[in-house]
Amino acid sequence: MPSENLDNLIAICGVYQNTTNLAEQLAYYGHMGFVIEPRADLAEGEILAESWFNARGVKRENLKQTVAMRLPHDPYMHIWFQSWDELSTDPVWPPVYNQTGCRGFTLLVADISKELGRISRDFKTVTLVQDQITVQRKWGPTHSALLRDPDGNFIELMTIDGSNSRAAQPVPHGEKGFLHFMLNCPSENFAETKRFYCSFGMEHDCGVDFKKDGRPDGDAYFQQQYIDGFGAWPIWGECSFLRGKRDPSYMHLELLEAREDLQVPGRSPPTWAQRGIARYCIKVPDFQEELQKSKQRGSKIYVETQRGK
Known part of the structure; x- marks a missing residue:
């Protein structure tokens, strides 16, 4: 792991979700405690450059709206x-x-140029989709570049003026916080993909490893819950819960190796056993209370209660 880079990564900053019904998604996550982040909006009079759309292979007129949400105490x-x-609902990879x-x-970094130079030198399987651009947002000038990681996922590097000197606070005890999102990767690309993300200074958090007897209901029951909920339990390999050194929140990147074919994303509904980003995990103060709220809202429960330690 390059020591020169340990302090440049500030935090995992966001995921991008393309939705068929924006209003429903905002309401759903609002019920979970997320709030709209107006500071992420474009500054008054600002528009995205045409190069932003060209690099992503999309048309300006087709992007209807972008809304950012966050849990109130997540930094x-x-x-x-x-x-x-x-x-696009066609199942294709790369997406x-x-x-x-x-x-x-998105990864929030202190210096994008430093990252791009290092990545260009050390990772020939990473594609630069768009070089640095600057967008004026309400939270300040925002600089970003877009790449594809060794497995083909989009990864945005972002710098917000002033963010490197801002002191972030941990999530207070008893409040919700984003814990991780799961990134499923086939075995043939796993080692290089892990090396790529570790090169930002992220390391595996051993505190989230299962203990020897970590599944009190047994492995077979644990696996059957996923088969019942999603119709599949692929053969999994290594699981790395990666986190940066500067982010005081709960946030991790869960990188999971699949040793057999994963489903290609794009289908509706999505599935847990698909390539790329497959699920989010939120740390809550009272699991049973949140479960009951989900049931009262009429949310579909795929796996109701899964125990591990």
């Missing part, structure tokens, strides 16, 4: 919901930018 992590006139579901995420 960095957001979900950016994007609504399109022409949302297209406006494919339904989550196709990419």
Whole structure:
């Protein structure tokens, strides 16, 4: 792991989710405690450059709206919901930018140029989709570049003026916080993909490893819950819960190796056993209370109670 880079990563900053119904998504996550982040909006009079759309292979007129949400006490992590006139529902890999579901995420860094130079030197399998651009947002000038990681996921590097010197606070005890999102990767690309994300200074958090007897109901029962809920339990390999050194929140990147074929994303509804980003995990103060709220809202429960330690 390059020591020169340990302090440049500030945090995992967001995931991008393309949705078929923006209003429903905002209401759903609002019920879970997320709030709209107006500071992420474009500044008054600002428009995205044509190069932003060209690099992503989409048309300006097809992007209807982008809304960012966050949990109130999370210092960095957001979900950016994007609504399109022409949302791609074709199951393809590598994914297209406006494919339904989550196709990419953002790392907040102190110096994008430093990252791009290092990545160009050390990772020949990483593609630069768009070089640095600057967008004026309500939270300040925002600089970003877009790449594809070694497995083809979109990964955005972002710098917000002033963010490097801002002191972030941990999530207070008893409040919700984003814990991780799961990134499923086939074995043939897993080692290089892990090396790529670890090169930002992220390391595996051993505190989330299962203990030797970590599944009190047994492995077979644990696996059957997923088979019942999603129709599949692929053969999994290594699981890395990666986190940066500077982010005081709960946030991790869960990178999971699949040793057999994963489903290609784009289908509706999505599935847990698909390539790329497959699910989010939120740390809540009272699991049973949140479960009952979900049932009262009429949310579909795929796996009701899964125990591990």
